[in-house]
Amino acid sequence: MRFYIETYGCQMNVNESEKMAGLLSNAGHVYTERMKDADLILVNTCTVRQKSAEKVYGFIGRTLALRRINPSLRLGVCGCLAEAEGRALLRRKGVDFVFGTRAYPAIPEMLERVRRSERFVERGDFLAQENACSPIRRFSSHHAWVTIIYGCDKFCSYCIVPYTRGREKSREFSDVCAEVESLAKLGYREITFLGQNVDSYGKDLRENSVGFADLLSFAAKVKGIERIWFLTSYPSDFTQGAIDAIANHPNIARAIHLPLQSGSDSILKKMNRRYSRAEFIDLTERIRKAIPEAALSTDLIVGFPGESEEDFERSVDLVETVGFERLNLAMYSPREGTLSQQTLPDDIPYSVKNKRLQFLLNLQKRINKALNTASLGKTQWVIAEKPTKPGSPQLYGRTDRNRIVIFEGDADLIGKWVEVSIKKVTAGPLYGDISNIRD
8 A cells, every 4th residue: 555644744744644654654555745645545634723634624625626536535534633622633524534642653453444344433542562673764864763751741831732632651771872872873864753742751650760851861871873852851951961961962053942932921921931030041151151052942822811012121121131033933822621711711812912022033034134144254064965946956954953054965965964054044044055064
């Protein structure tokens, strides 16, 4: 059977799509990058925002035309939306089966049920089947995603993730280490540790003997692993040990993502975020003291229920105070089943939310332009990742501060270290010419 996977949402979904592709390929099925050639389509979904769910519904609708051409086509829906709305999704025209966030390791067995014309929702927890030896079809030849912990125990009032991903469950330390060593032997140069909250890694393991800082330090010493990223962190759980590990190992990227969500203590309390504005600022100061070159990024929600103009200004002030390299901005949208949706009115008009969003976008552009200007005329080392778009002569890579650098180059440079002399800066990417190449 030829299969195609469409992925929405976070990097964990990307990694889980790779794992499903590996499991299906190992079972004798054939991966295709062309959806119209597939006999099986899997759509790996996100539901963190209403817009994310709407994209999935639109995609399901588009597959109906393919089914008219290929009546044997089957469609499976998985991921967070599948976990939250399994039965409703199964009732949608064109959907043959639905499975939750912890069921993907059993995809080969589920496909056998589909072949018997069963229609079902599977929410079982099959994560115990996963280990470092599980087949994975990596979508990159030089970078690998490595999930270290599943689920989330924070229960932020606006967030559906704990209900769709379940409680925190760390992979065994030895299992993660074995995967990292295996990746190095296979020639992977960089890895990204993944989790809803990587800082919680190890808290549920026997005797709490290892933590996230231990994983960072281990991976940094593995020969062949030349750069390490991680996503995402929870501010009050980000330890001094993790800061020290980054400071002590130059192959750990200097890009640290710390989701803030709001700069107002009153809104943070409503969000059930477990830190204060002052504690967040103290953390950023400790990071920059130990790692002066650190680049900090964050997530912010505008228009949370009850957010006053003063609350918003507190967020603006904190953005200016910290000087984030990147902002991920979102307007608040209530997600059914969350505490905020059940107890707080969505009382900020769309026009106000949008005005606040645009203000922060423009502020961030000014901050980024000022930060990027310092790179003009200098050189930056990046690992060439891929063309900026299919068929383009331009490639891009990222500095260890997670700045995108665009340059002209041949596809055979992908996966290699490239030194780029910066000729042009914008509020977004840096542009330049290749000055050196290192295998």
